[in-house]
Amino acid sequence: QTVVTQEPSFSVSPGGTVTLTCGLSSGSVSTGYYPSWYQQTPGQAPRTLIYTTNTRSSGVPDRFSGSILGNKAALTITGAQADDESDYYCVLYMGSGIWVFGGGTKLTVL
Amino acid sequence: EVQLVESGGGLVQPGGSLRLSCAASGFTFSDYWMNWVRQAPGKGLEWVANIKRDGSSKYYVDSVKGRFTISRDNAKNSLYLQMNSLRAEDTAVYYCARGPEVYSMPVYWGQGTLVTVPS
Numbered sequence: 001q002t003v004v005t006q007e008p009s010f011s012v013s014p015g016g017t018v019t020l021t022c023g024l025s026s027g028s029v030s031t032g033y034y035p036s037w038y039q040q041t042p043g044q045a046p047r048t049l050i051y052t053t054n055t056r057s058s059g060v061p062d063r064f065s066g067s068i069l070g071n072k073a074a075l076t077i078t079g080a081q082a083d084d085e086s087d088y089y090c091v092l093y094m095g096s097g098i099w100v101f102g103g104g105t106k107l108t109v110l
Numbered sequence: 111e112v113q114l115v116e117s118g119g120g121l122v123q124p125g126g127s128l129r130l131s132c133a134a135s136g137f138t139f140s141d142y143w144m145n146w147v148r149q150a151p152g153k154g155l156e157w158v159a160n161i162k163r164d165g166s167s168k169y170y171v172d173s174v175k176g177r178f179t180i181s182r183d184n185a186k187n188s189l190y191l192q193m194n195s196l197r198a199e200d201t202a203v204y205y206c207a208r209g210p211e212v213y214s215m216p217v218y219w220g221q222g223t224l225v226t227v228p229s
Contacts, residue, residue: 051213099157099160
């Protein structure tokens with residue numbers, strides 16, 4: 001069974017740039033996996049940042065961007081702010097109607 | 111404005127059943143794929159099931175196949191999740207989530223409803 005992989009944790013300095021990745025335990029992520037990215041703070045519902053690789057969801061600032069980097073999907077945050085400190089999840093389409101989330105990345109801004 | 115409001119969660123004994131509902135408003139419900147996504151306490155997100163615009167296709171994560179059934183009533187702008195043979199590991203907040211145009215991934219989310227199955 002293919003697992004969707006994410007960094008368990010990451011840290012970034014305020015104003016800095018960070019790239020979180022979303023990979024597969026076997027194989028490469030391509031646009032055909034329609035990678036999507038979500039931000040979640042404790043006790044809140046997820047907020048969609050990016051879907052279908054690089055489409056920004058309504059109201060999401062352009063300092064959040066999505067791409068394919070090498071064999072992984074990537075979420076880049078530029079000009080990190082204190083309220084970017086959250087959990088970030090990706091999801092990939094595995095075919096046959098099935099979606100699989102990654103385990104999430106806890107981002108610290110310090 | 112897209113609004114999704116889940117209801118029906120609660121405490122249920124192992125082996126019991128529960129039916130979750132999601133009331134949709136602010137968009138043409140029948141135009142979009144709909145999903146259920148859950149999150150166990152302190153854990154990550156898990157996609158559970160989704161259903162096509164007209165209800166003709168339904169997909170499930172392996173762990174709920176044969177126990178959960180997703181359905182929709184486009185006339186009532188409502189999504190449902192019938193959960194049978196519940197287990198302790200089904201304890202989670204269950205989110206209803208709408209897809210964007212064309213695709214089925216979750217994009218617009220409700221606030222969730224908590225289902226607790228004690229061990």
